[in-house]
Amino acid sequence: MKALVARSYGPVENLTLADVPKPTPGPGHVLVRTEASALNAIDLALITGAVKDHLPIQHPFVPGVDVTGVVEAVGEGVSRFSVGDRILAWNGVPSGGLAEYTLVQDAPSAALRPATLSPAESAGLPTAALTAAALIDEATPRADEKVLVVGASGGVGSFVVQLAKRTGAKVLATARADEEDLLRRLGADATVNYQTSDVTAEALRWAPGGVDVVIDLTHAGPALAGAAAAARPGGRLASPLMGPSAFDRGVTAVYTGTRTPAGRLEALAAQAAEGHLHVEIGARYSFTDALRALADYAHKHLHGKVVITF
Ligand SMILES: NC(=O)c1ccc[n+]([C@@H]2O[C@H](COP(=O)([O-])OP(=O)(O)OC[C@H]3O[C@@H](n4cnc5c(N)ncnc54)[C@H](OP(=O)(O)O)[C@@H]3O)[C@@H](O)[C@H]2O)c1
Structure with a gap:
């Protein structure tokens, strides 16, 4: 599969769109075919190494903490999601959302996606x-x-x-x-x-x-x-x-920072789907343009959420 990959700490311009093995979901995880991902300040901090003293990462590293897509496979013990479900998730430091497939934990940091919420809006919500x-x-x-x-x-x-x-x-x-x-x-x-x-x-x-x-x-x-x-x-x-x-x-x-109390992500997604919470998308890019998206996010003024669709 294609993924945006960092091979060491450094500027976002060092990342490349590369072929990497498709991950396999272990216990408590699902494999998601990514439909959209959104950028956050933590992506830049993890990539550049700005937070490496307390949040170290392993290289090669695929960034992307916010993700939405379709469940393609489920690992052992997964109870909340089934193959074919559309979900949105906050992946936290493991990241991985800027790839065609990503692993998502079966936890309150992931939720079913309401049918009327678009992939772009869903990606813009979690963090x-x-x-x-x-x-x-x-x-x-x-x-x-x-x-x-x-x-x-x-x-x-x-x-x-x-x-x-x-x-x-x-x-x-x-x-x-x-x-x-x-x-x-x-x-x-x-x-x-x-x-x-x-x-x-x-x-x-x-x-x-x-x-x-x-x-x-x-x-x-x-x-x-x-x-x-x-x-x-x-x-x-x-x-x-x-x-x-x-x-x-x-x-x-x-x-305080990103918190995932049980039911919170579902509630926010429902509010967005019902029109009570607006997801302001300031810029959209296709996955083939993900490197430019990261560079623009790092260096330009972009309001709201920066979303990458697959
Ligand atoms: N602890 C956590 O778990 C956690 C979670 C999420 C976010 N955060 C942190 O929260 C911060 C905000 O995150 P975000 O995702 O909202 O970032 P963001 O999308 O980059 O938004 C920051 C906004 O602040 C504006 N801004 C910059 N300097 C300003 C100033 N002096 N006065 C008023 N506005 C100013 C920026 O506008 P310009 O483009 O014009 O500069 C931009 O619109 C980041 O530092 C992020 O690291 C922490």
């Missing part, structure tokens, strides 16, 4: 929507609160805006000028252009005294202090990156 849902779980915005979302135009952010809005909270979203309409369609009550404005100052104008919740998807460590300064005294900050546990004026912080 970004699961992470957004985990952030909302931790930040717990309420109907009477105001939320600032920094990095709202990206994969995770586009879901955070929708899920935050659904709690009844008011949402201020960062966006480039050409993304403001999109963010409003996703549910933002107001937008702030992070390229031309001081986001913290604008947030304090929008919410005098400070917002109740900041969800920051772009900064890490001490750099989070800027966004935290937009929170009211005693407000909350949530991020999928790491940083201090508290900031000035009693602003508390919580850090």
Whole structure:
């Protein structure tokens, strides 16, 4: 089968589209004929070796944590899926989604794909929507609160805006000028252009005294202090990156990542299929163009999800 292969740590341009053996599903795994895959920041981090100290990978390595397709074979002990099922999955570090066939674990990180959800939409869901849902779980915005979302135009952010809005909270979203309409369609009550404005100052104008919740998807460590300064005294900050546990004026912080509680991926897929959750696809590529997709994702500004179809 064809797969996008990294033979060592390095820039994404070093990957090649190569022939590799088709995998065989072991116990608890299914073999999926890939229909679509989506790109995430973790793909780049694994490929380049940026996270190799705590998330080492074996080479040759096939990237791709988000995948959807048709079950072609099932391993021993698989109970939730059968041959012919269409599923979507978050593969995590084992990755493998940028290949014609990939192994998927029979676990809450995989779900049956609703019939009305397209392969491209399904591929765009797992990492970004699961992470957004985990952030909302931790930040717990309420109907009477105001939320600032920094990095709202990206994969995770586009879901955070929708899920935050659904709690009844008011949402201020960062966006480039050409993304403001999109963010409003996703549910933002107001937008702030992070390229031309001081986001913290604008947030304090929008919410005098400070917002109740900041969800920051772009900064890490001490750099989070800027966004935290937009929170009211005693407000909350949530991020999928790491940083201090508290900031000035009693602003508390919580850090979380992709989580797969039982039934969560099924629920998100059902919401997307029913039109209650929009999967914003910013760019599509065919598998033969996967190398260009990775390079564009690494170097260009692409909003929403970058999806590769097979
Ligand atoms: N811990 C976990 O398990 C986990 C899981 C998923 C994601 N993450 C992390 O979460 C972050 C977001 O992920 P993602 O998939 O949403 O990434 P993404 O699709 O690349 O989105 C990031 C967005 O932030 C925007 N942005 C960059 N700098 C900004 C700034 N200073 N102010 C406002 N917006 C800014 C980017 O726009 P431009 O293109 O204009 O720069 C882009 O739209 C990544 O760092 C990723 O590593 C962690």
